[in-house]
Structure formats: structure tokens, C-alpha cells
Amino acid sequence: MKKIEVKASSKSYPVYVGNNILEQLPSLIEKHGLHKNVFIVVDENVLGYHLKKIKNIITEKMRKVVVVEFIANEKSKSNKSVEELYDCLIKNNFGRDTLIIAIGGGITGDIVGFVASTFSRGVQFIQVPTTLLAAVDSSVGGKTGINYGKTKNLIGSFYQPEFVLTDTSFLKSLREEEIVCGIGEIMKYAFLCDEKFYSTISKELKQILKLKPTQTTKTIEACVNMKASVVQADEMESGLRKILNLGHTFAHAIEVEQEHKIKHGQAVIIGLVCALYLSHFKGILSAEKLVEYLALPLLLQDKITIDKCNIETIYKIMLRDKKGREGKIKFVLLSAPGVLYLDVEAEKELVIQSLEDGICHFI
Numbered sequence: 001m002k003k004i005e006v007k008a009s010s011k012s013y014p015v016y017v018g019n020n021i022l023e024q025l026p027s028l029i030e031k032h033g034l035h036k037n038v039f040i041v042v043d044e045n046v047l048g049y050h051l052k053k054i055k056n057i058i059t060e061k062m063r064k065v066v067v068v069e070f071i072a073n074e075k076s077k078s079n080k081s082v083e084e085l086y087d088c089l090i091k092n093n094f095g096r097d098t099l100i101i102a103i104g105g106g107i108t109g110d111i112v113g114f115v116a117s118t119f120s121r122g123v124q125f126i127q128v129p130t131t132l133l134a135a136v137d138s139s140v141g142g143k144t145g146i147n148y149g150k151t152k153n154l155i156g157s158f159y160q161p162e163f164v165l166t167d168t169s170f171l172k173s174l175r176e177e178e179i180v181c182g183i184g185e186i187m188k189y190a191f192l193c194d195e196k197f198y199s200t201i202s203k204e205l206k207q208i209l210k211l212k213p214t215q216t217t218k219t220i221e222a223c224v225n226m227k228a229s230v231v232q233a234d235e236m237e238s239g240l241r242k243i244l245n246l247g248h249t250f251a252h253a254i255e256v257e258q259e260h261k262i263k264h265g266q267a268v269i270i271g272l273v274c275a276l277y278l279s280h281f282k283g284i285l286s287a288e289k290l291v292e293y294l295a296l297p298l299l300l301q302d303k304i305t306i307d308k309c310n311i312e313t314i315y316k317i318m319l320r321d322k323k324g325r326e327g328k329i330k331f332v333l334l335s336a337p338g339v340l341y342l343d344v345e346a347e348k349e350l351v352i353q354s355l356e357d358g359i360c361h362f363i
């Protein structure tokens with residue numbers, strides 16, 4: 001089992017990564033001296049595929065255990081689900097000495113983390129990511145939240161877990177489209193890191209898509225290390241952490257315009273393509289490099305389809321995005337892997353052109 005330390009300014013905690021390590025959860029709870037009143041929220045699909053494994057983590061050492069099934073989708077990443085979880089905690093007499101465990105993908109982790117950060121002004125929390133996307137990205141860094149109105153992740157908090165336990169054996173039951181979603185965030189890290197990691201991901205993409213153990217574990221560890229160092233430098237996203245939004249300003253608006261028929265990780269891949277076009281239109285990325293870097297996201301072109309969409313509506317949603325300041329949309333752009341530009345403003349025509357050129361690869 002690998003241990004990667006996340007040294008955020010509010011709290012340091014480990015991310016444990018390994019195969020078949022869920023059984024170590026009870027001893028890790030002991031080792032970290034955590035509360036014994038345990039509220040476990042499990043993604044319903046994960047419970048279906050991995051019931052036996054999850055039953056095994058419930059031990060007599062836990063004073064009280066309640067397990068709740070959660071149906072994860074962008075519509076259920078809502079205030080209503082938060083209220084239902086609060087109601088369940090209250091009905092079962094949980095108080096400040098509660099340990100909440102989220103077992104699931106990014107949606108489960110985001111919403112349960114938000115509940116943990118607000119119930120009784122914050123209770124202990126453990127993330128057990130079960131999707132590739134959650135393993136490489138969302139389980140680390142402490143961003144929690146829900147969608148509100150038509151805006152993604154509008155309500156939320158920064159709240160770090162006690163630890164993250166990434167058991168790669170969960171990934172075996174993922175459908176291919178969910179693996180593609182995880183690869184969306186992996187591609188983001190490939191563009192954020194450097195040429196070396198970018199070319200490793202380009203070469204190993206097919207093995208990761210098949211979840212080959214060596215490449216998958218190595219990639220999870222590399223992404224977690226990268227996210228840990230960004231969070232360590234800027235936990236609250238006042239500067240450097242903004243780089244993690246590469247492709248996401250486009251992606252979030254596309255998801256909303258598509259009424260979530262397209263998944264987050266798929267939208268991230270399209271968003272990365274749009275960000276590459278915009279980098280080129282802004283004169284940051286040469287035409288030659290644009291073609292070179294488009295090759296990576298377009299490796300998964302046949303695995304993502306988007307319904308006909310309204311580009312003007314997507315643009316309006318981007319204007320409303322919480323990362324826009326004074327009515328201006330700010331982008332993360334790049335000239336090469338690892339060479340990023342933050343807070344770049346762009347003329348409407350260039351954004352529209354980037355959306356048109358980017359999205360047309362996937363229609």
C-alpha cells in the first residue's frame with residue numbers, strides 16, 4: 001500500500017493507494033484515533049457490485065453504524081439530498097462525535113463531504129473513491145459541494161478528509177464510459193504537468209482504458225501527487241490551484257447546456273479541446289502545437305458523443321459561472337504541457353469559435 005501525504009494548510013492527511021486495501025479501513029480508523037459512531041454513505045451501484053467487501057468493514061469496534069445507499073447523478077447532487085442525509089443523521093442520533101465515510105465516485109464524495117463539513121459544524125470524514133475520476137482527482141483536495149439552480153458546484157466548502165483510501169479493486173466494475181471520464185481528468189493532469197508525463201499518458205492511454213494494473217496504479221499515484229502539491233501551495237484557490245480548472249470553464253457550461261446527458265469527465269475532454277483552440281486563437285499556442293496536442297483528447301473521440309447543442313447558450317452559462325469576475329470569463333490556457341496561463345480573458349467571438357471548433361469533433 002502506497003501512502004501519499006497531502007499537506008494542506010488547514011490539515012495534513014494521507015491518501016492510501018493499493019489493490020484490495022478496503023479491508024484495512026477499520027484498522028486505519030483505529031490508527032487515526034477516529035470516532036466510533038460511523039455513518040457510511042455508499043453509491044448504490046458500488047453497494048450492488050461490492051456488498052460483501054463493504055459488509056466486511058463493519059466491525060464490533062464501531063459503537064454505532066448506519067449505512068445509507070445513495071443514487072449518484074448530477075440531479076441528486078442537490079440540496080434535497082443534503083437535507084435527506086441530515087435527516088437520516090438526526091433520526092439516528094448522530095452528534096458531533098460522528099465519522100462519516102463516503103464510498104463512491106465524485107458525486108458521492110462531493111455531496112457527502114459537504115454534509116460532513118456542515119453537520120454539527122463539521123464532523124470527521126473519510127473518502128473512499130470508487131471511480132477512476134474520484135481516485136485521480138475529486139477525493140483529494142477537500143473541495144465539496146452541490147449543484148444549485150442551474151450552476152454546478154455553486155454551494156460548497158473546502159473541507160479536508162481525515163484520510164483517503166483508494167482501493168483499485170473497486171475500479172473493475174466500472175463501465176467503459178466511467179473509465180473515459182476518469183481519463184478526462186488524467187488528460188488534464190497530462191497538460192498541467194510536463195512534456196514527459198504528457199507523453200507517458202499518450203503512450204499508456206490504451207492500457208489505462210483497459211485498467212491494466214501497473215499503468216493504472218502508477219497514473220493514480222502521479223495524479224494524486226500532482227494534486228497534493230497544488231493543494232499544498234494554494235488550498236483555497238487564490239492562485240495556483242486555478243490551474244486545476246483547465247478545460248472546466250467550458251466543461252461545466254457544456255454539462256449544464258446538455259442537461260447532464262453528458263458526464264462530467266466526458267465534458268472535461270471536450271473542454272480541454274476547446275481550451276487548446278482558445279490558447280491558439282489567443283496567440284499562446286502555435287498552429288503546429290495545436291495539432292500535436294489535440295491528438296491526446298481526440299484519441300477518445302469515438303467514445304464521446306454530444307447532442308446538438310446551442311453554442312450561444314453555452315456561452316451565456318459560462319458568463320454566469322462563478323469563476324467569471326465583473327462579467328468577464330477567466331480561462332486557464334497553455335502553450336505547452338506544464339506552461340499555463342491563468343485568468344486569461346477572451347473576446348466573445350474567440351470563445352464562440354473555440355466552442356464551435358472543439359465541439360464539432362464530438363458531434
Ligand SMILES: NC(=O)c1ccc[n+]([C@@H]2O[C@H](COP(=O)([O-])OP(=O)(O)OC[C@H]3O[C@@H](n4cnc5c(N)ncnc54)[C@H](O)[C@@H]3O)[C@@H](O)[C@H]2O)c1
Pocket residue numbers: 043044045046049072073074077104105106107108110130131132133134137138139140141142143144153170171172173174175178181182264265
Ligand atoms: N471535488 C473535486 O475536487 C472534484 C474534482 C473533479 C470532479 N468532481 C465532481 O465529480 C463528479 C463526477 O464524478 P464521477 O465521474 O466519479 O461520477 P459519479 O460519482 O456519478 O460516478 C459515476 C457512475 O459510476 C457509478 N460507480 C461508482 N463507482 C463504481 C464502481 N466501482 N463500479 C461500478 N459503478 C460505479 C456511479 O453509480 C455512477 O453511476 C462531478 O459532479 C464533478 O463535478 C469534483
